[in-house]
Amino acid sequence: MGELKDCPTCGGFFNYTGIRDVCGKCATNEEKLYEDVYKFLRRRENRAATIERIVEVTGVTEDLLHKWVRKGRLQPALFPNLGYPCDKCGKLTIKGKLCESCTTELHNEIRTFDAAVEFREAVDKNEVATYHTDRKSGRS
Template sequence: MLNIRNCRRCGKLFNLVGDPPLCQECRKIEEEDFKRLKEYLFNNPGATLSQVSLELDISIERIKRYLREGRLEIAGNSDSFLLECENCGAPIKSGRFCKDCLSDLTTELKKVSREISGSITNKADPKENHNIKYLYKDERKK
């Protein structure tokens, strides 16, 4: 089924495949901008968010999105935190969750996964014959 959307950047209609909601042309431009950003940060490791934004003409919001996506991280021992954990509000340098909340989330997901797995296993009746066999031509006609 098609998931037709308007591109967030240019407004053109396109079939949404994944996030972010960008058409192929704008997605390509965004990837090229990210490569420039990565190269700039490699050559200017102490650059601030404002410097990067001004030098490369990339919005601060886009750079923050890259941080949220985990594609970038605030360097070293910097006291500069631009993001907050989506769960508890603690300051973070990259991603969506702090280490504690990520650990809790992982633990909960593993627990639910085990419960679902156990539930599926318990529903299978061991007395039932689940063997697969080949049907001969004459058996199929019956």
């Protein structure tokens, strides 16, 4: 059983079943736009078209192009200038929610955090030797 939702495109109500995120009328319009975009990209000279060029020629919105790439309807392997924005920095990516550089940065931050936690735990267990110096004389 579906739930009643507002269509994000036209604002009308539709029965959301988890398959489409827009109403039937808007889904039909999106499908027509998809066909136009796909016809444009199938031509050899247009395969490397940028998102801006595709928007200019076909009239589709960037958000809709991003949606199709996310869902795998348009493959960046076939059309190399397609992608969708990274959730953190906005740079185009082709998989996941974060681009390569943001993923690497996040992994580094996690490693740093884990090392700090391990160090704190070692200090709490008194496994780390602590040396005190006499500040005035500089001796240990």
